Amino acid sequence: MGTERLGLTVIPGAGWRAEDVRRVAREAEHAGFDAIFSTEVNSDTMSTALLMGGSTERIGVGTWVANIYLRHPYLCAKGAELIADATDGRFLLGLGVSHQPVNAALQIDMSDAGNDLGSYARAVRGWLEGGGPTTHLPQRPAPRPVPIYVAALSFAAVERAAEVADGLMPTMWSPERVAESVEHIARGRRRAQLTGDVDLTLGIPTFMGEDLDRLREIARENLALYTGFPFFRRMWHESGFVEEAEAMARGAGARGLSDALLDSFCLIGPPSRCRERIARYRSAGVDLPILMPPLGPRAALEVVDTFATVAAQ
Numbered sequence: 001m002g003t004e005r006l007g008l009t010v011i012p013g014a015g016w017r018a019e020d021v022r023r024v025a026r027e028a029e030h031a032g033f034d035a036i037f038s039t040e041v042n043s044d045t046m047s048t049a050l051l052m053g054g055s056t057e058r059i060g061v062g063t064w065v066a067n068i069y070l071r072h073p074y075l076c077a078k079g080a081e082l083i084a085d086a087t088d089g090r091f092l093l094g095l096g097v098s099h100q101p102v103n104a105a106l107q108i109d110m111s112d113a114g115n116d117l118g119s120y121a122r123a124v125r126g127w128l129e130g131g132g133p134t135t136h137l138p139q140r141p142a143p144r145p146v147p148i149y150v151a152a153l154s155f156a157a158v159e160r161a162a163e164v165a166d167g168l169m170p171t172m173w174s175p176e177r178v179a180e181s182v183e184h185i186a187r188g189r190r191r192a193q194l195t196g197d198v199d200l201t202l203g204i205p206t207f208m209g210e211d212l213d214r215l216r217e218i219a220r221e222n223l224a225l226y227t228g229f230p231f232f233r234r235m236w237h238e239s240g241f242v243e244e245a246e247a248m249a250r251g252a253g254a255r256g257l258s259d260a261l262l263d264s265f266c267l268i269g270p271p272s273r274c275r276e277r278i279a280r281y282r283s284a285g286v287d288l289p290i291l292m293p294p295l296g297p298r299a300a301l302e303v304v305d306t307f308a309t310v311a312a313q
Helices: 018-031 045-054 073-086 100-105 113-128 155-162 175-191 212-228 230-238 242-249 259-265 271-284 297-312
Strands: 007-010 035-038 060-063 091-096 148-150 199-208 267-269 288-292
Touching (some): 007 297, 018 035, 018 297, 035 091, 035 288, 045 060, 045 073, 091 113, 212 230, 212 267, 271 288
Parallel strands (some): 007 035, 007 288, 035 060, 060 091, 091 148
């Protein structure tokens, strides 16, 4: 895939077995992907990253993203330290707050999510650097670096994340929104008096084939869940899809995902169309596009195979 980075993320909580995780990770590595991530949906993303790392030799592995409310920052840091060491420094820790319906089902209070995320990321970094009180033994710095990335959808969240993170992990942004985020990232870095670059990743739902109408229906089937999440509805409202966001708030579900909305943030169509779209994202400022295949290991392998073929052309 040349010098341009490309990632893949999977949702192993949707019917995957351990061997499915291993196989997709190996195939992604063989195809030349630079990184593979797992979402924390009915699964443990940290153990999944370790499983992927133990099945591969070169590809980066990571969490996309780990729900901060499920782990004490001490435990998160110690787990991240071990995975990074076991994978020779290939681990990337992505952190986020998940979503209101998810956390409500787990009886988790996320009423101050924005501040919680920043505090958590700082605490994890402190433990990784050897800070924190003595528990059974004194703390030590992690033997290998663990980059910390933070999920963000709104521009206010982007600015807060840029104050604490090595990279950002938004998803379902249009190229236009990516370009608009650049100033917000810079504003957050200035506020924290940080000068290093922020690695901007982006999760992009990916539906490949020739029949656009059918692909859009598949996209609606896969993405309907997100229409029930307030964070996404607000983001799409901010992006100009007001009617769609209002329809989702009224319970329209997949029907709220218009063709125009889907085309704004997905890769949909034949490989050539998807390659052109990825190029637009890179031009807008994305450093690492992360492909999000439809649910299931077979769909993930199809995307991997397609991009392996494309890379060889």
